Structure formats: structure tokens, C-alpha cells
Amino acid sequence: MTAREKVSQIAQRLEKRFGRLRWRSHGDPLDVLILTILSQNTNDQNRDRAYESLKKRFPTYESIVRTPAERVAEAIKVGGLHRQKARRIQEILRRIKRERGAYDLSYLKDLSTEEAVQELLKFDGVGKKTAGVVLTFSLNKPYFPVDTHIHRITQRLGLVKKNQDPHDVMNALVPESLRYQLHLHLIWHGRQTCTARKPRCAQCVIADLCPYPKKLRAGSQS
């Protein structure tokens, strides 16, 4: 079985388990970018709390930019790394306004996916995962984002090797039409079954496609 066939099988099994998902916009691309920056090194709950607090205190992008960085940091403190994140958010907003004349990323929609990824990577603190989240969830321009759950699972499945860039590998393997749904399904699979410490391989719907249990057994016998 080729790696692409394996991905297709995995996608089918996970769809059966979690159901088919219809794409829905997760918001304006600049809002999603800020939310994703706030999600770095924290959980979803604290990310959302930091975002709500930011929006409440600074309802416009202009007001975020015009406020001293320490006050922005104070507003997002609950999410951790607040000084760094505040600085980055302000720098990104200033750059977008300087280069585009407005706080607006919707022009990315008209670029190719690769061009749009490169545009986002120009910002300090934005990597391929963040770029992928913005493009996939806001603009329906799917670039498969690899978070820690997906990185762990794809390594266990033997799709991504240790020395490989997981985004390059997975974007070559996952067809565009599957990227949104498979991204979410793999995260749910990672939270419920293929957990970091103790994967529940006996209950896993893709166990027959995964070399990891065999490796574990071989390791425990040696």
C-alpha cells in the first residue's frame, strides 16, 4: 500500500468514526491569525479567554496597535508568553497596514495556496502550522496544518519520519479535499485514542494500518 492509499484509508475510517464535516468559516483571516498566535503554548480554553479579553479591551485593530505593548500583554496574560505574543501581534498588524493600506488579509484568497503560505511566513512568529490554520479555516484554501497531535500520530503511523518536515510530507500526501476534515479528525483521534502517553491501540480504528503496536511489542520483548 502506498502512503497516499494509506492516508485515504485512514481518512475513510476516521470519517466513519467521527462523521463527515462540512467546511465552515472560523472567522475573518486576521482574527484567525491572532487567535492562532494566542494559541501557541497554551490550551484552547486559555487561548479563547485571552482572545476575548483582547477584543473586549481593544475592539479595533487600530486600538491594539496604538496601545503600549505592555497593556496589550496584560490583556492576554492568561494565555502565557503574553509579552512575546503582544509584540508579535502588534508587529503583524503594523506590517499589514503598512503594506496593504488596511488591516485586511482577504487578498490571500486570490493567491495560490503556496503563495499565500509564503505571504504568511513572512511574519515573525508565524510558521507553517499557523499559516495552514488561517488558510484552511478562514479562507477555505486548504493547507494541511500539523499540530503536536498530528505530528505524533503521523510519526507513529510511519507517514512522517523523524528528520522530515511534517508539513511538506503531509501536504504532498493529503489531497486538498480531505485537508480540513482530516486535520480535525486526527486531532480528535489524538485526544481520544492515540494519546501522547498511552495510546489505546486495542480500541483504535486504524490499528491495522499502524506499525506502532508491533514496535511496542517488539520493544517490550527485548
Ligand code: SF4
Ligand atoms: S494503533 Fe495505536 S499508535 Fe497507531 S494510530 Fe492507533 S492508537 Fe495510535
